[in-house]
Amino acid sequence: MRFAADRPAEPNRFKDLLGERWSCRAYLPDDVSDDVIAEMFEIAQRTASWCNTQPWQVHVTKGEATRRFAASLTDHAKTHEPVSDFEAPAGYHGVYRERRRGAGYALYASLGIERGDRDAREVQRLKNFEFFGAPHVAVITTDRDQGVYGAIDCGGYVANLINAASSLGVSTVPQAAIAMHSDHVREYFRIPEDRRIVCAVSFGYADAAHPVNRFRTDRADVGDAVIVVDR
Numbered sequence: 005m006r007f008a009a010d011r012p013a014e015p016n017r018f019k020d021l022l023g024e025r026w027s028c029r030a031y032l033p034d035d036v037s038d039d040v041i042a043e044m045f046e047i048a049q050r051t052a053s054w055c056n057t058q059p060w061q062v063h064v065t066k067g068e069a070t071r072r073f074a075a076s077l078t079d080h081a082k083t084h085e086p087v088s089d090f091e092a093p094a095g096y097h098g099v100y101r102e103r104r105r106g107a108g109y110a111l112y113a114s115l116g117i118e119r120g121d122r123d124a125r126e127v128q129r130l131k132n133f134e135f136f137g138a139p140h141v142a143v144i145t146t147d148r149d150q151g152v153y154g155a156i157d158c159g160g161y162v163a164n165l166i167n168a169a170s171s172l173g174v175s176t177v178p179q180a181a182i183a184m185h186s187d188h189v190r191e192y193f194r195i196p197e198d199r200r201i202v203c204a205v206s207f208g209y210a211d212a213a214h215p216v217n218r219f220r221t222d223r224a225d226v227g228d229a230v231i232v233v234d235r
Contacts, residue, residue, distance in 0.1 A: 021167055026221075028175035028206075029111075029131070030214035031138040035066060036207065040172050041140070044207075047168035053157040059147040060161045060202075063193050066140050073141065076192060077185065078133040086184040089200040090155065099224075107221050114219040132181035138206035143182065143189060145199040158202045165205055175210040178203055 041064065053059065065073055086092070096104050109119075117124040135141045144162060146154035166176040182189060182204035189201050210217055 021171055025167060025170040025176075026217075027177040028138075028208075028210045029136045029177060029216045030211040031136060031175070031206075031208040032211050033137070033139060034209050035139045036174055036209070040174065041066075044165060044168045044172060044174065047171075048161055048165035051157070051161040051164045053160070054150075054153050057147070057150060057154070057157070059150050059154040060158045061145050061199065063143040063145075063195070064140060065142075070135065070139055070141055073192060074134045077182070077188060078130055080188040081130065081133045081185055084185065084188070087187040088184050089186040090183070090202070092184075103224075110219045110221065111216070114215050116215075132179060133185075135179075135204075135206035136177060137211070138177075138208040140207050141182070142205045142207065143193065144202045144204065145195060146202050148198045148200050155200070155202055162203060162205060166207075169207055173209075174207050176205050176207040178205050 045062070045064075049058075051058075051060075112119070112125065112128070115124075115128065117128065131137075142165070144158055146158045148154075150157075162178055166178060169176045180203050183201045186201040189195065190197075190199075195201065
């Protein structure tokens with residue numbers, strides 16, 4: 005089987021969209037209009053799910069609500085250990101460790117942060133809970149009783165949401181860090197106990213002049229991920 009990289013290039017808008025999308029970590033203060041936000045979520049709502057259960061629910065902030073939530077979550081994260089609705093990764097080994105470290109080093113290098121500068125790294129870590137200055141954040145939850153498959157469906161929803169945003173000129177960053185303080189997020193938004201907090205997506209318009217928005221992560225070759233069985 006010949007993968008796309010081995011074939012002559014043909015116009016493909018979806019491929020271009022995925023290739024151009026990146027995670028934004030510095031935003032302009034400008035709000036995204038209600039019409040654009042509505043279109044983002046209308047597109048994402050078409051996400052496929054097991055038995056069409058569509059287990060996702062989303063809390064979306066704007067304006068002063070974003071700033072209040074950021075302040076509350078940042079204060080909490082400074083003084084509390086993580087509490088997540090889902091089990092955290094047991095570890096990163098082999099190629100997964102290499103990829104994770106590579107992304108982290110590129111992030112810190114873009115900001116001029118040395119590997120041993122723990123204070124600067126802590127300042128950057130806390131920016132997660134400020135949503136990197138984004139004017140909006142979407143907190144995605146799933147139905148507790150659907151377990152891992154509900155979370156998988158929400159993962160598809162998140163992928164479609166960030167690509168829908170990109171198609172509309174809106175920048176995003178998916179954030180597991182927000183879900184690492186699920187207890188506080190649940191209390192803040194009065195999320196029922198039968199919902200599990202999956203992650204958040206911060207979004208807005210990118211600050212193109214900020215150095216953190218100049219680095220990009222790479223992707224493994226498709227042959228490293230896809231195993232073709234033909235006999």
